[in-house]
Amino acid sequence: MDTKQRILEEALTLFSEKGYANVYVGDIAARVGIKAPSLYKHYKSKQAIFNAILAKMDERFMDQAKALNINGANPIPDAEIYKHMSEEKLLELGKSLFLYYLHDDYTQKIRKMLTIEQFKDKRLSDVYMEMYVDEPLRYQSALLGLVTAGGMLTTDNVDIMTLHFYSPIYMLLTMCDRDPSREPEALKMLEAHIKQFDKLYGRKDK
Amino acid sequence: MDTKQRILEEALTLFSEKGYANVYVGDIAARVGIKAPSLYKHYKSKQAIFNAILAKMDERFMDQAKALNINGANPIPDAEIYKHMSEEKLLELGKSLFLYYLHDDYTQKIRKMLTIEQFKDKRLSDVYMEMYVDEPLRYQSALLGLVTAGGMLTTDNVDIMTLHFYSPIYMLLTMCDRDPSREPEALKMLEAHIKQFDKLYGRKDK
DNA sequence: CTTGACGGCTAATTTGAATTAGCCTATAAT
DNA sequence: ATTATAGGCTAATTCAAATTAGCCGTCAAG
Numbered sequence: 001m002d003t004k005q006r007i008l009e010e011a012l013t014l015f016s017e018k019g020y021a022n023v024y025v026g027d028i029a030a031r032v033g034i035k036a037p038s039l040y041k042h043y044k045s046k047q048a049i050f051n052a053i054l055a056k057m058d059e060r061f062m063d064q065a066k067a068l069n070i071n072g073a074n075p076i077p078d079a080e081i082y083k084h085m086s087e088e089k090l091l092e093l094g095k096s097l098f099l100y101y102l103h104d105d106y107t108q109k110i111r112k113m114l115t116i117e118q119f120k121d122k123r124l125s126d127v128y129m130e131m132y133v134d135e136p137l138r139y140q141s142a143l144l145g146l147v148t149a150g151g152m153l154t155t156d157n158v159d160i161m162t163l164h165f166y167s168p169i170y171m172l173l174t175m176c177d178r179d180p181s182r183e184p185e186a187l188k189m190l191e192a193h194i195k196q197f198d199k200l201y202g203r204k205d206k
Numbered sequence: 207m208d209t210k211q212r213i214l215e216e217a218l219t220l221f222s223e224k225g226y227a228n229v230y231v232g233d234i235a236a237r238v239g240i241k242a243p244s245l246y247k248h249y250k251s252k253q254a255i256f257n258a259i260l261a262k263m264d265e266r267f268m269d270q271a272k273a274l275n276i277n278g279a280n281p282i283p284d285a286e287i288y289k290h291m292s293e294e295k296l297l298e299l300g301k302s303l304f305l306y307y308l309h310d311d312y313t314q315k316i317r318k319m320l321t322i323e324q325f326k327d328k329r330l331s332d333v334y335m336e337m338y339v340d341e342p343l344r345y346q347s348a349l350l351g352l353v354t355a356g357g358m359l360t361t362d363n364v365d366i367m368t369l370h371f372y373s374p375i376y377m378l379l380t381m382c383d384r385d386p387s388r389e390p391e392a393l394k395m396l397e398a399h400i401k402q403f404d405k406l407y408g409r410k411d412k
Numbered sequence: 413c414t415t416g417a418c419g420g421c422t423a424a425t426t427t428g429a430a431t432t433a434g435c436c437t438a439t440a441a442t
Numbered sequence: 443a444t445t446a447t448a449g450g451c452t453a454a455t456t457c458a459a460a461t462t463a464g465c466c467g468t469c470a471a472g
Contacts, residue, residue, distance in 0.1 A: 003419080017325060021227030024459060034420065040461070041419050116325055118384060119223060119318060125384040133381055160402045163395060167373040174380075175339055178324060178331040189369060196366045200406045209449080230429060240450065243431075247449050252430070 004042045006032045008056065011049050016109035019116040020050060054124075057110055061131065082143055083150030087198040094194045095187070098169050101132075102176055102183070112177060132170065140166055153201045161201055168193045210248045212238045214262065217255050222315035225322040226256060260330075263316055267337065288349055289356030293404040300400045301393070304375050307338075308382050308389070318383060338376065346372055359407045367407055374399045 010031040014023040025046050026036040043049045085093075101107060111132065118125040141162040147153045148161075155161040172186040216237040220229040231252050232242040249255045291299075307313055317338065324331040347368040353359045354367075361367040378392040 019225070019227070019322075019326065021225070022326060025461085026459080035422080036459090037422080037461075037463095038420050046460070112325060116225075116322055119322055120225065120228060122385075129381060129384055133377065155402075157398060157402060160395070160398045163374050163377075163399055164370060164402070167377040168369050171339065171369075171373040171376050175335060178335055179328075189366070192363060192366045193369055196361075196363060196370070231431085232429080241452085242429090243433095243452080244450050246431070 003032060003034070007039060007042055007049060008053055012053050012106075012109050012113065015050070015053070016112040016116070019113075053113075057127070060106075061127070065135075082146040083152070085147040085150065085152045087195065087202070090198055091191060091194045094165070094169060094190060097136075098173060098187075098190055101173055108177070115177070132173075136166055136170075137162055151203065153198075154203055155201055164201075165194075165197055209238060209240070213245060213248055213255060214259055218259050218312075218315050218319065221256070221259070222318040222322070225319075259319075263333070266312075267333075271341075288352040289358070291353040291356065291358045293401065293408070296404055297397060297400050300371070300375060300396060303342075304379060304393075304396055307379055314383070321383070338379075342372055342376075343368055357409065359404075360409055361407055370407075371400075371403055 007028060011023070011028045014027055014031070024036075025039055028049070029036040029039050032039075039049070043052065101111070111128070114124050114128040114131075118128055137159070141158055144153065144162050144165065145158045148155060148158060153161065169190065172190055176183050176186050213234060217229070217234045220233055220237070230242075231245055234255070235242045235245050238245075245255070249258065307317070317334070320330050320334040320337075324334055343365070347364055350359065350368050350371060351364045354361060354364055359367070375396065378396055382389050382392050
Protein backbone atom coordinates (compact mmCIF):
# COMPACT_ATOMS: atom_id res chain seq x y z
CA MET A 1 0.00 0.00 0.00
CA ASP A 2 1.22 3.38 -1.00
CA THR A 3 1.32 5.27 2.25
CA LYS A 4 2.49 8.47 0.63
CA GLN A 5 -0.60 8.49 -1.56
CA ARG A 6 -2.93 7.45 1.27
CA ILE A 7 -1.75 10.43 3.28
CA LEU A 8 -2.83 12.81 0.55
CA GLU A 9 -6.22 11.17 0.27
CA GLU A 10 -6.97 11.19 3.97
CA ALA A 11 -5.61 14.70 4.38
CA LEU A 12 -7.83 15.95 1.57
CA THR A 13 -10.85 14.31 3.18
CA LEU A 14 -10.13 15.99 6.47
CA PHE A 15 -9.21 19.36 5.02
CA SER A 16 -12.42 19.39 3.02
CA GLU A 17 -14.47 18.68 6.12
CA LYS A 18 -12.80 20.88 8.69
CA GLY A 19 -10.33 23.15 6.97
CA TYR A 20 -6.57 23.08 7.15
CA ALA A 21 -6.19 24.75 10.53
CA ASN A 22 -8.64 22.45 12.27
CA VAL A 23 -7.02 19.26 11.13
CA TYR A 24 -4.14 17.97 13.23
CA VAL A 25 -1.36 15.93 11.76
CA GLY A 26 -2.31 13.25 14.26
CA ASP A 27 -5.79 13.05 12.72
CA ILE A 28 -4.36 12.45 9.30
CA ALA A 29 -1.94 9.85 10.61
CA ALA A 30 -4.69 8.07 12.53
CA ARG A 31 -6.80 7.69 9.40
CA VAL A 32 -3.84 6.35 7.49
CA GLY A 33 -3.17 3.94 10.35
CA ILE A 34 0.15 5.30 11.53
CA LYS A 35 1.37 7.74 14.15
CA ALA A 36 1.94 11.41 13.56
CA PRO A 37 5.74 11.41 13.50
CA SER A 38 5.74 8.79 10.77
CA LEU A 39 4.12 11.28 8.45
CA TYR A 40 7.39 13.12 8.42
CA LYS A 41 9.04 10.18 6.68
CA HIS A 42 6.88 11.10 3.69
CA TYR A 43 6.39 14.87 3.87
CA LYS A 44 8.51 17.60 5.35
CA SER A 45 5.60 19.30 7.10
CA LYS A 46 1.85 19.66 7.31
CA GLN A 47 2.07 22.51 4.84
CA ALA A 48 3.96 20.25 2.45
CA ILE A 49 1.05 17.81 2.53
CA PHE A 50 -1.31 20.62 1.65
CA ASN A 51 0.96 21.74 -1.18
CA ALA A 52 1.18 18.22 -2.52
CA ILE A 53 -2.62 18.05 -2.65
CA LEU A 54 -2.70 21.28 -4.64
CA ALA A 55 0.05 20.10 -6.95
CA LYS A 56 -1.85 16.94 -7.72
CA MET A 57 -5.00 18.95 -8.26
CA ASP A 58 -3.25 21.21 -10.74
CA GLU A 59 -1.97 18.18 -12.56
CA ARG A 60 -5.39 16.59 -12.84
CA PHE A 61 -6.95 19.84 -13.87
CA MET A 62 -4.42 20.29 -16.66
CA ASP A 63 -5.03 16.76 -17.89
CA GLN A 64 -8.76 17.31 -17.88
CA ALA A 65 -8.46 20.57 -19.75
CA LYS A 66 -6.34 18.82 -22.33
CA ALA A 67 -8.81 15.93 -22.57
CA LEU A 68 -11.67 18.32 -23.14
CA ASN A 69 -9.68 20.11 -25.82
CA ILE A 70 -10.96 23.35 -24.47
CA ASN A 71 -8.22 25.48 -25.89
CA GLY A 72 -7.63 23.49 -29.01
CA ALA A 73 -9.02 24.33 -32.39
CA ASN A 74 -11.54 21.53 -32.06
CA PRO A 75 -13.75 22.50 -29.15
CA ILE A 76 -16.13 19.54 -28.89
CA PRO A 77 -15.13 16.12 -30.17
CA ASP A 78 -18.56 14.70 -30.94
CA ALA A 79 -20.15 17.90 -32.06
CA GLU A 80 -22.77 16.21 -34.18
CA ILE A 81 -24.63 14.86 -31.18
CA TYR A 82 -25.37 18.32 -29.92
CA LYS A 83 -26.98 19.50 -33.08
CA HIS A 84 -29.99 17.33 -32.36
CA MET A 85 -30.60 18.23 -28.75
CA SER A 86 -34.00 17.25 -27.39
CA GLU A 87 -35.45 18.25 -24.06
CA GLU A 88 -34.65 14.82 -22.68
CA LYS A 89 -31.06 15.05 -23.80
CA LEU A 90 -30.70 18.51 -22.31
CA LEU A 91 -32.17 17.17 -19.10
CA GLU A 92 -29.75 14.34 -19.04
CA LEU A 93 -26.85 16.62 -19.76
CA GLY A 94 -27.74 18.96 -16.91
CA LYS A 95 -28.44 16.20 -14.46
CA SER A 96 -25.30 14.27 -15.19
CA LEU A 97 -23.25 17.43 -14.92
CA PHE A 98 -24.85 18.24 -11.60
CA LEU A 99 -24.58 14.75 -10.20
CA TYR A 100 -21.02 14.35 -11.36
CA TYR A 101 -19.93 17.54 -9.66
CA LEU A 102 -21.92 16.69 -6.59
CA HIS A 103 -20.96 13.06 -6.08
CA ASP A 104 -17.55 12.59 -7.61
CA ASP A 105 -15.56 12.07 -4.49
CA TYR A 106 -12.41 13.85 -5.50
CA THR A 107 -14.17 16.76 -7.15
CA GLN A 108 -16.44 17.30 -4.20
CA LYS A 109 -13.64 17.29 -1.67
CA ILE A 110 -11.52 19.64 -3.69
CA ARG A 111 -14.43 22.00 -4.10
CA LYS A 112 -15.19 22.03 -0.40
CA MET A 113 -11.57 22.52 0.50
CA LEU A 114 -11.20 25.41 -1.90
CA THR A 115 -14.37 26.92 -0.55
CA ILE A 116 -13.02 26.90 2.97
CA GLU A 117 -9.49 28.01 2.20
CA GLN A 118 -10.13 30.40 -0.66
CA PHE A 119 -9.78 33.71 1.11
CA LYS A 120 -6.39 32.81 2.55
CA ASP A 121 -4.73 32.68 -0.82
CA LYS A 122 -5.85 34.33 -4.02
CA ARG A 123 -4.45 31.43 -5.99
CA LEU A 124 -7.04 29.13 -4.44
CA SER A 125 -9.99 31.32 -5.24
CA ASP A 126 -8.68 31.62 -8.79
CA VAL A 127 -8.61 27.86 -9.13
CA TYR A 128 -12.09 27.60 -7.66
CA MET A 129 -13.50 30.08 -10.11
CA GLU A 130 -11.79 28.52 -13.05
CA MET A 131 -13.11 25.08 -12.09
CA TYR A 132 -16.66 25.96 -11.13
CA VAL A 133 -17.45 29.19 -12.92
CA ASP A 134 -15.34 30.12 -15.90
CA GLU A 135 -14.49 26.75 -17.31
CA PRO A 136 -18.06 25.36 -17.13
CA LEU A 137 -19.39 28.53 -18.71
CA ARG A 138 -16.84 28.36 -21.50
CA TYR A 139 -17.41 24.72 -22.17
CA GLN A 140 -21.18 24.81 -22.04
CA SER A 141 -21.21 27.94 -24.11
CA ALA A 142 -19.37 26.09 -26.86
CA LEU A 143 -21.81 23.24 -26.49
CA LEU A 144 -24.97 25.30 -26.46
CA GLY A 145 -23.53 27.26 -29.34
CA LEU A 146 -23.59 24.06 -31.34
CA VAL A 147 -27.12 23.30 -30.28
CA THR A 148 -28.13 26.77 -31.35
CA ALA A 149 -26.37 26.36 -34.67
CA GLY A 150 -28.29 23.12 -35.07
CA GLY A 151 -31.45 25.12 -34.58
CA MET A 152 -32.72 23.36 -31.50
CA LEU A 153 -32.34 26.44 -29.33
CA THR A 154 -32.69 30.07 -30.28
CA THR A 155 -30.94 33.08 -28.83
CA ASP A 156 -29.01 36.15 -29.85
CA ASN A 157 -26.64 35.82 -26.92
CA VAL A 158 -25.26 32.36 -26.25
CA ASP A 159 -23.27 33.51 -23.24
CA ILE A 160 -26.34 34.71 -21.40
CA MET A 161 -28.24 31.62 -22.41
CA THR A 162 -25.38 29.61 -20.94
CA LEU A 163 -25.52 31.68 -17.77
CA HIS A 164 -29.22 30.87 -17.58
CA PHE A 165 -28.52 27.21 -18.04
CA TYR A 166 -25.61 26.89 -15.65
CA SER A 167 -26.15 29.30 -12.78
CA PRO A 168 -29.10 27.38 -11.30
CA ILE A 169 -26.99 24.25 -11.45
CA TYR A 170 -24.21 26.07 -9.67
CA MET A 171 -26.48 27.43 -6.98
CA LEU A 172 -28.13 24.09 -6.33
CA LEU A 173 -24.69 22.54 -6.16
CA THR A 174 -23.50 24.88 -3.45
CA MET A 175 -26.76 24.20 -1.67
CA CYS A 176 -26.22 20.44 -1.65
CA ASP A 177 -22.60 20.82 -0.60
CA ARG A 178 -23.88 22.60 2.46
CA ASP A 179 -26.77 20.31 3.14
CA PRO A 180 -26.71 16.96 1.33
CA SER A 181 -30.15 16.12 2.66
CA ARG A 182 -31.59 18.64 0.22
CA GLU A 183 -30.42 16.74 -2.82
CA PRO A 184 -33.87 15.38 -3.76
CA GLU A 185 -35.35 18.85 -3.58
CA ALA A 186 -32.44 20.18 -5.64
CA LEU A 187 -32.93 17.49 -8.27
CA LYS A 188 -36.58 18.33 -8.58
CA MET A 189 -35.77 21.99 -9.06
CA LEU A 190 -33.05 21.11 -11.50
CA GLU A 191 -35.47 19.17 -13.67
CA ALA A 192 -38.07 21.88 -13.55
CA HIS A 193 -35.38 24.42 -14.37
CA ILE A 194 -34.17 22.59 -17.45
CA LYS A 195 -37.65 21.90 -18.75
CA GLN A 196 -38.48 25.54 -18.37
CA PHE A 197 -35.16 26.50 -19.94
CA ASP A 198 -35.99 24.35 -22.94
CA LYS A 199 -39.40 25.92 -23.23
CA LEU A 200 -37.98 29.42 -23.05
CA TYR A 201 -35.15 28.95 -25.49
CA GLY A 202 -36.52 26.11 -27.60
CA ARG A 203 -37.86 26.82 -31.06
CA LYS A 204 -41.52 27.65 -30.84
CA ASP A 205 -42.35 25.18 -33.58
CA LYS A 206 -40.49 22.28 -32.05
CA MET B 207 -15.54 54.99 22.05
CA ASP B 208 -17.19 51.71 22.62
CA THR B 209 -14.30 49.28 22.73
CA LYS B 210 -16.52 46.27 23.20
CA GLN B 211 -18.28 47.07 19.94
CA ARG B 212 -15.06 47.94 18.11
CA ILE B 213 -13.69 44.52 18.99
CA LEU B 214 -16.59 42.82 17.28
CA GLU B 215 -16.19 44.96 14.19
CA GLU B 216 -12.48 44.44 13.82
CA ALA B 217 -12.78 40.75 14.62
CA LEU B 218 -15.46 40.32 11.96
CA THR B 219 -13.27 42.08 9.43
CA LEU B 220 -10.37 39.79 10.18
CA PHE B 221 -12.43 36.61 10.40
CA SER B 222 -14.00 37.39 7.05
CA GLU B 223 -10.60 37.86 5.45
CA LYS B 224 -8.61 35.05 6.99
CA GLY B 225 -10.93 32.76 8.87
CA TYR B 226 -11.22 32.24 12.61
CA ALA B 227 -8.21 29.99 13.03
CA ASN B 228 -5.85 32.28 11.16
CA VAL B 229 -6.68 35.36 13.16
CA TYR B 230 -4.77 35.84 16.40
CA VAL B 231 -6.25 37.67 19.31
CA GLY B 232 -3.28 39.99 19.08
CA ASP B 233 -4.34 40.95 15.55
CA ILE B 234 -7.77 41.91 16.70
CA ALA B 235 -6.40 43.86 19.63
CA ALA B 236 -3.91 45.69 17.42
CA ARG B 237 -6.66 46.90 15.10
CA VAL B 238 -8.68 48.11 18.04
CA GLY B 239 -5.60 49.87 19.37
CA ILE B 240 -5.06 47.84 22.53
CA LYS B 241 -3.01 44.83 23.59
CA ALA B 242 -4.22 41.27 23.49
CA PRO B 243 -4.77 40.75 27.21
CA SER B 244 -7.04 43.76 27.35
CA LEU B 245 -9.50 41.95 25.12
CA TYR B 246 -10.23 39.71 28.04
CA LYS B 247 -11.67 42.63 29.97
CA HIS B 248 -14.46 42.56 27.40
CA TYR B 249 -14.80 38.95 26.32
CA LYS B 250 -14.05 35.71 28.10
CA SER B 251 -12.22 34.19 25.16
CA LYS B 252 -11.59 34.32 21.44
CA GLN B 253 -14.47 31.93 20.94
CA ALA B 254 -16.70 34.27 22.94
CA ILE B 255 -15.88 37.06 20.49
CA PHE B 256 -16.90 34.81 17.62
CA ASN B 257 -20.11 33.87 19.40
CA ALA B 258 -20.92 37.49 20.05
CA ILE B 259 -20.56 38.23 16.35
CA LEU B 260 -22.99 35.44 15.55
CA ALA B 261 -25.41 36.57 18.22
CA LYS B 262 -25.45 40.07 16.80
CA MET B 263 -25.90 38.63 13.32
CA ASP B 264 -28.90 36.60 14.45
CA GLU B 265 -30.38 39.68 16.02
CA ARG B 266 -30.00 41.77 12.89
CA PHE B 267 -31.33 38.99 10.75
CA MET B 268 -34.44 38.65 12.91
CA ASP B 269 -35.04 42.38 12.74
CA GLN B 270 -34.67 42.37 9.01
CA ALA B 271 -37.04 39.44 8.62
CA LYS B 272 -39.56 41.27 10.73
CA ALA B 273 -39.09 44.47 8.76
CA LEU B 274 -39.67 42.63 5.50
CA ASN B 275 -42.77 41.01 6.94
CA ILE B 276 -41.80 37.79 5.28
CA ASN B 277 -43.81 35.57 7.53
CA GLY B 278 -46.66 37.92 8.17
CA ALA B 279 -49.96 37.82 6.40
CA ASN B 280 -48.94 40.85 4.36
CA PRO B 281 -45.98 39.75 2.28
CA ILE B 282 -45.00 42.94 0.46
CA PRO B 283 -45.92 46.32 1.87
CA ASP B 284 -46.08 48.33 -1.34
CA ALA B 285 -47.41 45.60 -3.55
CA GLU B 286 -48.95 47.99 -6.03
CA ILE B 287 -45.59 49.08 -7.38
CA TYR B 288 -44.78 45.61 -8.53
CA LYS B 289 -47.85 45.18 -10.59
CA HIS B 290 -46.47 47.62 -13.14
CA MET B 291 -42.98 46.27 -13.55
CA SER B 292 -41.12 47.49 -16.58
CA GLU B 293 -37.81 46.20 -17.85
CA GLU B 294 -36.05 49.23 -16.42
CA LYS B 295 -37.59 48.64 -13.02
CA LEU B 296 -36.66 44.99 -13.08
CA LEU B 297 -33.15 45.99 -14.01
CA GLU B 298 -32.96 48.40 -11.18
CA LEU B 299 -34.33 45.86 -8.77
CA GLY B 300 -31.75 43.27 -9.74
CA LYS B 301 -28.87 45.68 -9.77
CA SER B 302 -29.68 47.22 -6.45
CA LEU B 303 -30.09 43.79 -4.91
CA PHE B 304 -26.76 42.70 -6.31
CA LEU B 305 -24.91 45.85 -5.36
CA TYR B 306 -26.41 45.91 -1.90
CA TYR B 307 -25.33 42.37 -1.19
CA LEU B 308 -21.94 43.00 -2.72
CA HIS B 309 -21.04 46.31 -1.15
CA ASP B 310 -22.86 46.53 2.13
CA ASP B 311 -19.92 46.25 4.44
CA TYR B 312 -21.54 44.22 7.15
CA THR B 313 -23.40 41.90 4.83
CA GLN B 314 -20.32 41.21 2.77
CA LYS B 315 -18.14 40.41 5.74
CA ILE B 316 -20.72 38.13 7.27
CA ARG B 317 -21.15 36.31 3.99
CA LYS B 318 -17.42 35.79 3.58
CA MET B 319 -17.04 34.63 7.14
CA LEU B 320 -19.88 32.16 6.83
CA THR B 321 -18.41 30.92 3.59
CA ILE B 322 -15.11 30.16 5.25
CA GLU B 323 -16.42 28.71 8.46
CA GLN B 324 -19.50 26.92 7.21
CA PHE B 325 -18.24 23.36 7.20
CA LYS B 326 -17.13 23.52 10.80
CA ASP B 327 -20.60 23.98 12.14
CA LYS B 328 -23.87 23.07 10.47
CA ARG B 329 -25.53 26.00 12.11
CA LEU B 330 -23.38 28.36 10.09
CA SER B 331 -24.15 26.76 6.77
CA ASP B 332 -27.82 26.86 7.68
CA VAL B 333 -27.61 30.57 8.31
CA TYR B 334 -25.73 31.10 5.08
CA MET B 335 -28.35 29.26 3.07
CA GLU B 336 -31.19 31.02 4.73
CA MET B 337 -29.59 34.40 4.07
CA TYR B 338 -28.37 33.91 0.53
CA VAL B 339 -30.51 31.15 -0.93
CA ASP B 340 -33.82 30.42 0.73
CA GLU B 341 -34.80 33.82 1.95
CA PRO B 342 -34.01 35.65 -1.30
CA LEU B 343 -35.86 33.00 -3.27
CA ARG B 344 -38.88 33.24 -1.00
CA TYR B 345 -38.96 36.98 -1.03
CA GLN B 346 -38.40 37.42 -4.74
CA SER B 347 -40.88 34.70 -5.44
CA ALA B 348 -43.52 36.68 -3.60
CA LEU B 349 -42.48 39.74 -5.50
CA LEU B 350 -42.38 38.18 -8.94
CA GLY B 351 -45.66 36.52 -8.11
CA LEU B 352 -47.17 39.96 -7.83
CA VAL B 353 -45.61 41.05 -11.08
CA THR B 354 -47.04 37.97 -12.72
CA ALA B 355 -50.45 38.63 -11.22
CA GLY B 356 -50.18 42.13 -12.63
CA GLY B 357 -49.64 40.57 -16.02
CA MET B 358 -46.20 41.98 -16.70
CA LEU B 359 -44.56 38.57 -16.62
CA THR B 360 -45.95 35.23 -17.64
CA THR B 361 -45.16 31.80 -16.26
CA ASP B 362 -46.83 28.72 -14.93
CA ASN B 363 -44.14 28.24 -12.29
CA VAL B 364 -43.16 31.30 -10.33
CA ASP B 365 -40.58 29.41 -8.28
CA ILE B 366 -38.60 28.38 -11.32
CA MET B 367 -38.92 31.84 -12.77
CA THR B 368 -37.51 33.16 -9.52
CA LEU B 369 -34.67 30.66 -9.68
CA HIS B 370 -33.95 31.95 -13.17
CA PHE B 371 -33.96 35.50 -11.94
CA TYR B 372 -31.90 35.00 -8.82
CA SER B 373 -29.35 32.27 -9.47
CA PRO B 374 -27.28 34.35 -11.92
CA ILE B 375 -27.22 37.12 -9.36
CA TYR B 376 -26.07 34.64 -6.76
CA MET B 377 -23.34 33.22 -8.96
CA LEU B 378 -22.04 36.62 -9.98
CA LEU B 379 -22.05 37.63 -6.35
CA THR B 380 -19.87 34.71 -5.27
CA MET B 381 -17.63 35.56 -8.22
CA CYS B 382 -17.14 39.15 -7.07
CA ASP B 383 -16.60 38.09 -3.49
CA ARG B 384 -13.69 36.04 -4.73
CA ASP B 385 -12.36 38.61 -7.15
CA PRO B 386 -13.65 42.15 -6.73
CA SER B 387 -11.82 43.25 -9.84
CA ARG B 388 -14.41 41.39 -11.90
CA GLU B 389 -17.26 43.57 -10.72
CA PRO B 390 -17.60 45.54 -13.97
CA GLU B 391 -17.75 42.33 -15.97
CA ALA B 392 -20.30 40.95 -13.53
CA LEU B 393 -22.44 44.06 -13.81
CA LYS B 394 -22.45 43.82 -17.57
CA MET B 395 -23.54 40.21 -17.41
CA LEU B 396 -26.13 41.05 -14.81
CA GLU B 397 -27.72 43.65 -17.07
CA ALA B 398 -27.69 41.36 -20.06
CA HIS B 399 -29.18 38.62 -17.89
CA ILE B 400 -32.07 40.72 -16.71
CA LYS B 401 -32.85 42.10 -20.13
CA GLN B 402 -32.90 38.61 -21.49
CA PHE B 403 -34.97 37.44 -18.52
CA ASP B 404 -37.51 40.13 -19.26
CA LYS B 405 -37.62 39.14 -22.90
CA LEU B 406 -38.10 35.49 -22.04
CA TYR B 407 -40.78 35.94 -19.42
CA GLY B 408 -42.28 39.22 -20.50
CA ARG B 409 -45.65 39.29 -22.25
CA LYS B 410 -45.13 38.97 -25.97
CA ASP B 411 -47.37 41.97 -26.63
CA LYS B 412 -45.66 44.32 -24.24
C1' DC C 413 25.13 -12.71 5.93
C1' DT C 414 25.39 -8.00 6.42
C1' DT C 415 24.30 -3.43 5.36
C1' DG C 416 21.66 0.35 4.45
C1' DA C 417 17.52 2.56 3.45
C1' DC C 418 12.75 2.60 4.30
C1' DG C 419 9.17 3.34 7.22
C1' DG C 420 7.33 2.59 11.59
C1' DC C 421 7.38 3.80 16.87
C1' DT C 422 7.92 6.33 21.58
C1' DA C 423 9.59 9.94 23.92
C1' DA C 424 11.22 14.41 23.86
C1' DT C 425 11.37 19.25 22.32
C1' DT C 426 9.85 23.50 20.22
C1' DT C 427 6.81 26.78 19.16
C1' DG C 428 3.47 29.92 19.16
C1' DA C 429 -0.81 31.49 20.43
C1' DA C 430 -4.44 31.90 24.13
C1' DT C 431 -5.07 32.99 28.51
C1' DT C 432 -4.07 34.49 33.42
C1' DA C 433 -1.74 37.21 37.10
C1' DG C 434 -1.10 41.12 38.91
C1' DC C 435 -0.28 45.90 38.66
C1' DC C 436 -1.60 50.84 37.43
C1' DT C 437 -4.53 54.97 36.27
C1' DA C 438 -8.61 57.44 35.64
C1' DT C 439 -13.02 58.32 36.76
C1' DA C 440 -17.41 58.19 38.89
C1' DA C 441 -20.15 57.28 42.87
C1' DT C 442 -20.59 57.48 48.00
C1' DA D 443 -11.57 62.36 50.10
C1' DT D 444 -12.08 57.52 49.56
C1' DT D 445 -13.01 53.79 47.14
C1' DA D 446 -14.58 50.72 43.66
C1' DT D 447 -14.74 49.77 38.98
C1' DA D 448 -13.49 49.79 34.33
C1' DG D 449 -10.16 49.12 31.32
C1' DG D 450 -5.47 49.40 30.06
C1' DC D 451 -0.48 47.30 30.40
C1' DT D 452 3.68 43.90 31.00
C1' DA D 453 5.21 39.75 32.29
C1' DA D 454 4.17 35.17 33.17
C1' DT D 455 1.87 30.76 32.33
C1' DT D 456 -0.47 27.14 29.94
C1' DC D 457 -1.39 24.17 26.53
C1' DA D 458 -1.90 22.01 22.40
C1' DA D 459 -0.04 20.87 18.28
C1' DA D 460 3.95 20.48 15.07
C1' DT D 461 8.17 18.80 14.69
C1' DT D 462 12.63 16.39 15.90
C1' DA D 463 15.58 12.72 18.05
C1' DG D 464 16.69 8.53 18.17
C1' DC D 465 15.58 3.69 18.26
C1' DC D 466 14.03 -0.67 15.88
C1' DG D 467 12.55 -4.29 12.59
C1' DT D 468 12.25 -5.71 7.72
C1' DC D 469 13.84 -6.64 3.46
C1' DA D 470 16.32 -6.24 -0.84
C1' DA D 471 20.89 -5.63 -2.95
C1' DG D 472 25.55 -6.72 -2.81
